[in-house]
Amino acid sequence: MADETDDSEKTEDPSQKRLTDAHEKGDVPKSQEVSGWFALLGTALVVAFLAKPTAANVAGLLKGFLAHADSIAVDPGGLLFLFGDTGPHLLLLLALPLLVLMVLAVLGNVIQHKPVWTAETIQPKLNKISPLSGAKRLFSKDSLMNFSKGLVKIIVVSVMIYFIVWPEKEQLDMAFFHEPDHILQESRDLSLKLVGAILAFMTVVAGLDFAWQRQKWFNKQKMTQREVKEEYKQAEGDPQVKSKIRQLRQQRAQQRMMSEVPKATVVVTNPTHYAVALYYDDEMQAPKCVAKGVDALALRIRDLAREHEVPVVENPPLARALHATMEINDMIPEEHYAAVAKVIGYVMGLKSKKNWRA
Structure with a gap:
């Protein structure tokens, strides 16, 4: 199309107006790896500090039902009463872990850029349903980068799981002979080791991806010399028109x-x-x-x-x-x-x- 611009022509750094306009349209630098890192951090915090007391409270709540399971009516009315009586208490016990996960999920987006309120990104566009555009996106440089990044993460995380879990093989084999409390404690400790190792690896991945995403977004916002001149005309006025106005003022x-x-x-x-x-x-x-x-x-x-x-x-x-x-x-x-x-x-x-x- 005539209005498409070759990226090689974008040699000028974006102006502040260009960056502001992009932000108002919802075009902001964003790394999914950073969001995933915060979600993983929330999981680690919940497992480390909230899993044990939450599990104990939930167990205490359900202990009575397990002890008198034979007396609980299984008809629709009985089940409705059971959920109505237990549901609010269960949600209250799980509220803090869920709140921690939700806050960190929101923080993972807010820390990358200030909140954006726009309908631009949800407006229907033909290129989103075009098979040709979809094929271009599928075999684009970004898709190849995401595929490579995902493959590396799977390999590295798999290797981490192997080296962390394999030394505990004998303990896991004997887990069926231990008390439930002991099993839960070992599971918690092993989970913390896994989450901690993965979190350390994802810290590096998130940092690199965030820098790459910002640089890619910045390059996308770059301007051609023609766009710089057009923006200057819009902001300051056409120099020829300004000269003519100045001349008319002098004449008057x-x-x-x-x-x-x-x-x-x-x-x-x-x-x-x-x-x-x-x-x-x-x-x-x-x-x-x-x-x-x-x-x-x-x-x-x-x-x-x-x-x-x-x-x-x-x-x-x-x-x-x-x-x-x-x-x-x-x-x-x-x-x-x-x-x-x-x-x-x-x-x-x-x-x-x-x-x-x-």
Whole structure:
């Protein structure tokens, strides 16, 4: 398909947005071996600390029924009464071991990634029922890895069972001649040896598989250079569009600035480069800049000022200084008060002469 991307083109590390989007869709790194390790750890804890007291309590609960088995009615009503009377007590005795197993099963998933609430993973998809897609998954690199991993686990665990159980062969043969309590204790000790050895082996397997699964997931999230550019455009905006918007804003700002030139009191210029339009009235503390520009923009300011009979005064040092230190609508800095006052005084004098002659 046209929208499929060759993995060889994914050369860029995934962005934080890419990783966040994947997590929200339920695409997270997950190792089944880690979940299995926590389940095995829960089994070991239950066998080591809870199996003996739980078994004793269950035995005490069932002892009465075994002692009076001949008096228990086996009709539907009697069996219903038996389960109704015994069931809650039995569940209460088994609640703690079951709770330990459940908590560790949940922890095995939560420790790998934070909880995900999404319906994305359960939505029906055609590729999940496609025979071709199923065949690809069956003979994929992941399937081969899982098969090899499972085969190694079976071989190693089988060898562990052999070396742990075989030395106990004579004890197991004599188990039928021992008391039930002794049999249970030996079974518990042997189970702990098996679970402990398997847990140690699975610790290595889970650690390696977790690292491999995370690396595989990270490589899957990698992006092509085109995807990086598209994401940047979505996040920051198309550079061409942003440039056009910036240009329009500058044009509008210049238009607003040029509309203030006819209202200016004086335009201070450097004849070839700078022009700064100042406005002042008697109620103001100091003159303010209403327009400024260099080169072509300075020429437009001078022409517009002359067109509207705004005085234009040449003072190159002052024009350069005002242009460098002021922005539009800024009051003039104190260090330029004296120079600007002379210019404003000169302009006011010209206006007074003009009005007297009129």
